[in-house]
Amino acid sequence: MQEKFSCKIYSYTLSPLVLICLLLFGNHTKANAGIKFxxxxxxxxxEQGNGASEQKGGAFxxxxxxxxxxxxxxxxxxxxxxxxxxxxxxxxxxxxxxxxDYQAVWVSHQGKTTAADxxxxxxxxxxxxGLKPEHYQVNKIQRLYQQLGQSDAYEQPEAAVNLELLVxxxxxxxxxxxxxxxxxxxxxxESWKSRPGHLDFxxxxxxxxxxxxxxxxxxxxxxxxxxxEKLKEVLTHYKSLAKNQQxxxxxxxxxxxxxDSGQIVRLVRERLEIFGDLKVAHRTEKxxxxxxxxxxxxxxxFQKRHGITADGVLGPDTYGKLNISLEDRVxxxxxxxxxxxxxxxDLGEEYILVNVPEFKxxxxxxxxIVDEMRVIVGKEYNATPIFSETLEYIAFSPTWxxxxxxxxxxxxxxLVKDPSYLNKNHFEIYADWNENSVPIxxxxxxxxxxxxxxxxxxxVQKPGPWNAxxxxxxxxxxxxxxxxxxxxTTHLFNATDRSYSHGCIRVERPIDLAVYLLKDGAAWNHTRxxxxxxxxxxxxxxxxxxxxxxxxxxxxxxxxxxxDVYFLSDVYNHDKMQLASLEKAM
Numbered sequence: 104m105q106e107k108f109s110c111k112i113y114s115y116t117l118s119p120l121v122l123i124c125l126l127l128f129g130n131h132t133k134a135n136a137g138i139k140f141x142x143x144x145x146x147x148x149x150e151q152g153n154g155a156s157e158q159k160g161g162a163f164x165x166x167x168x169x170x171x172x173x174x175x176x177x178x179x180x181x182x183x184x185x186x187x188x189x190x191x192x193x194x195x196x197x198x199x200x201x202x203x204d205y206q207a208v209w210v211s212h213q214g215k216t217t218a219a220d221x222x223x224x225x226x227x228x229x230x231x232x233g234l235k236p237e238h239y240q241v242n243k244i245q246r247l248y249q250q251l252g253q254s255d256a257y258e259q260p261e262a263a264v265n266l267e268l269l270v271x272x273x274x275x276x277x278x279x280x281x282x283x284x285x286x287x288x289x290x291x292x293e294s295w296k297s298r299p300g301h302l303d304f305x306x307x308x309x310x311x312x313x314x315x316x317x318x319x320x321x322x323x324x325x326x327x328x329x330x331x332e333k334l335k336e337v338l339t340h341y342k343s344l345a346k347n348q349q350x351x352x353x354x355x356x357x358x359x360x361x362x363d364s365g366q367i368v369r370l371v372r373e374r375l376e377i378f379g380d381l382k383v384a385h386r387t388e389k390x391x392x393x394x395x396x397x398x399x400x401x402x403x404x405f406q407k408r409h410g411i412t413a414d415g416v417l418g419p420d421t422y423g424k425l426n427i428s429l430e431d432r433v434x435x436x437x438x439x440x441x442x443x444x445x446x447x448x449d450l451g452e453e454y455i456l457v458n459v460p461e462f463k464x465x466x467x468x469x470x471x472i473v474d475e476m477r478v479i480v481g482k483e484y485n486a487t488p489i490f491s492e493t494l495e496y497i498a499f500s501p502t503w504x505x506x507x508x509x510x511x512x513x514x515x516x517x518l519v520k521d522p523s524y525l526n527k528n529h530f531e532i533y534a535d536w537n538e539n540s541v542p543i544x545x546x547x548x549x550x551x552x553x554x555x556x557x558x559x560x561x562x563v564q565k566p567g568p569w570n571a572x573x574x575x576x577x578x579x580x581x582x583x584x585x586x587x588x589x590x591x592t593t594h595l596f597n598a599t600d601r602s603y604s605h606g607c608i609r610v611e612r613p614i615d616l617a618v619y620l621l622k623d624g625a626a627w628n629h630t631r632x633x634x635x636x637x638x639x640x641x642x643x644x645x646x647x648x649x650x651x652x653x654x655x656x657x658x659x660x661x662x663x664x665x666x667d668v669y670f671l672s673d674v675y676n677h678d679k680m681q682l683a684s685l686e687k688a689m
Contacts, residue, residue: 165260167205173264174200195305196271208312209270210256210263215248221317222274223248231335232325233440234280239273274317278307281324284444285688288489288681295677296490297655299448326443328450329470333661334443337668338436345429348377352426359417361399368394371402371417374425380405410461410671412599424670432659435670438682439659447491451651455494457587457608458657459487460671462601464587464610466619472663474619479590479601479609486675487606487654492579494587494650497617499635499642500566501576501588505530509605510562515555522550525562529569533561566641574636575613577620578643579652587652589613602674608654623647 174197200206209219226241236242247266256263282302288295302324311320325331353374355367369392375381381401399415406413409424450456453468459480466473481487505514517524522545525532531542540561548560564570573589583606590609595601603609610616614632621627624647635642658671658678673679 166207166257166263169260169264170200170207170267171205173268174205195308196275198305199308202309203312207256207263207267209267210251212255212257214251214253214256218312218315218317219248219270222270222321225318225321226273226277229277231339232281233335233338233437234277234285239277240269241273244270244273274308275304278302278304278321278324281321281444284441286441286445286681286684288445291680291684292677294486294488295445295656296488297445297447297653299444299446326446327448328443328446329663330660331440331443333666334436334440334659337659337661338433338440341429341433341436344377345433348429350374350377350426350429353422355417355422359394361394361396361415364393366392367417368392368398371425372398375401375405378405380408404667408667408669410599410669427670432670434682435659435678438678438685439657441681441685442656446653446655450653453648454651454653456653456655458655458660459489460656460658460674461669464608464616466616474615476611476616477596477601478587478611479595479603480674481604481606482602483675485605487604487608488583488585489654489656490581490583490585491651491653492581494577494579494620494646494652496578496643496645497620498576498578499644500574500638501570501572501641502566503564503570503572505562505564506605507559510560511555511558514562515550515553515558518548518550522546522548529565529567531563531565533563535559536561566638573609573613575617577610577613577616585654587616600672600674620646620650 174193209216209222215223223241223245226236226239226244229236229239229241244266247262247269251259251262251266256266279302283299287298289298307320307324311317314320351370353367353370359365359367359371369388372381372391375398376383381398402417402421403413403415405424406415406421409421411420411424450467453466455464455466457464457478457480462478462480463475464478465475514524521527525545530545532545532548533540534543536559566574568574568591570591573591576586576588578586585607587608587610592603592609593611595603595609596611614629614636617632618627618629621632621644624644635644656675656677658673660669661667662669
């Protein structure tokens with residue numbers, strides 16, 4: 104929230120431009136919990152070629168004095184956003200300029216410095232990152248530099264300080280956005296835990312000026328994974344499409360398939376050519392209106408890229424995806440670039456990545472896909488959280504302790520209808536959750552007389568092929584009790600939408616996953632793993648090497664192998680909510 108004020112700093116009155124600069128800090132409303140500002144003044148950024156060796160008298164001394172007074176003022180402190188970082192941003196900036204004897208680093212006797220040129224060039228192309236140049240006051244900064252021209256900025260100390268702080272704020276905000284994104288999703292979605300590590304902002308800006316590498320300092324803050332650069336290229340392509348292509352909505356209420364012909368077929372063919380699913384070829388108008396084998400293959404490719412059953416038939420789901428505007432696709436790409444900035448910077452040399460909207464798990468080793476398999480994730484009201492954790496051990500032949508919420512919501516009705524359900528499905532029941540409790544007889548409980556909201560029995564399913572967790576689970580200890588596991592309901596892997604679980608992730612080929620994770624251990628092969636699946640009692644095996652697991656939510660991404668662009672359904676409505684918040688933050 105902005106505050107009204109009027110203030111003088113010694114003999115200098117704050118100009119409107121200083122107020123603009125300060126307001127820029129005050130208006131930066133993102134809640135970025137990923138930034139940690141260190142305040143130690145331990146390095147000098149050295150001489151910047153802007154007259155640093157001159158004496159502090161005269162015009163040059165006035166710039167230094169006014170810059171220090173502005174930074175020391177209570178007004179400056181009031182407009183540093185409290186929620187911008189975990190540390191004291193004001194102290195970071197003070198220390199930065201103190202280390203440079205309060206010399207300006209963005210303006211000089213010749214107008215702009217080399218550092219300013221680098222920053223402005225980066226800002227002019229920041230839309231390629233899915234960010235907006237206007238957010239960083241690019242046009243305003245350029246106009247002010249043009250007004251200065253090649254004149255000596257130090258003959259205009261107030262203007263020099265105003266411009267200096269405006270550009271510094273642009274660097275700060277941009278550095279933060281590249282490192283951690285415009286938004287902190289955890290602020291409006293408690294199930295979204297994924298965040299990058301802390302940024303030592305003081306060290307970042309000091310190193311940038313020490314090495315005279317402004318551009319490189321910003322580039323190094325971006326995600327290092329290949330997917331980020333690939334998605335940036337897709338963003339440029341779709342922006343061009345949105346600018347140059349008009350896609351009228353396809354109005355149809357019938358199913359069309361191979362062998363059909365007509366105007367709708369012609370429109371769909373044109374759309375598939377624009378999207379790249381169908382190669383543009385010279386055809387007669389008549390042949391362009393025919394649904395032939397080539398077009399059927401293109402429709403299947405389009406359906407696969409959009410998470411639809413690839414049957415080659417034009418139905419409601421396919422028409423719906425064809426009619427999504429190019430502008431909406433651009434926004435979707437921008438959001439998914441933002442999500443990549445929310446991820447940990449170091450994914451690990453070897454790691455597992457689960458993309459929830461795709462219902463797929465991939466194993467990576469040095470950015471190469473080693474294996475992939477289908478998964479089942481949480482229902483919308485039991486959404487699988489988005490987070491990163493470390494897989495530490497495998498639990499073979501596990502038991503399953505039923506959470507109280509599932510007992511009350513799911514089991515209660517079954518037990519009222521059939522009290523023998525527990526025995527039929529190999530459950531033991533305990534009167535309470537005390538570790539020393541012993542099983543009781545399920546037949547003694549009159550479920551109909553119990554209040555589902557207060558029942559507190561402990562249900563434990565014995566190991567075996569009937570167990571809800573299957574015969575193996577992969578443990579990555581976390582407060583949400585989320586893990587990967589086997590399942591007896593393997594038929595669900597054939598569904599297109601595979602959101603059926605209570606939040607944990609069921610894997611299609613658990614034996615293959617176990618063999619891979621134990622590959623560095625002694626004599627772990629398919630035979631030995633299979634033997635451990637049939638133990639009478641649970642058995643935990645610690646992995647020879649811990650493996651990071653990243654649960655992500657990518658609805659727009661580029662396939663690492665084919666290079667095809669995928670747009671997937673927003674199964675948990677994260678896109679809708681986050682796009683609205685991102686638009687406000689932009």
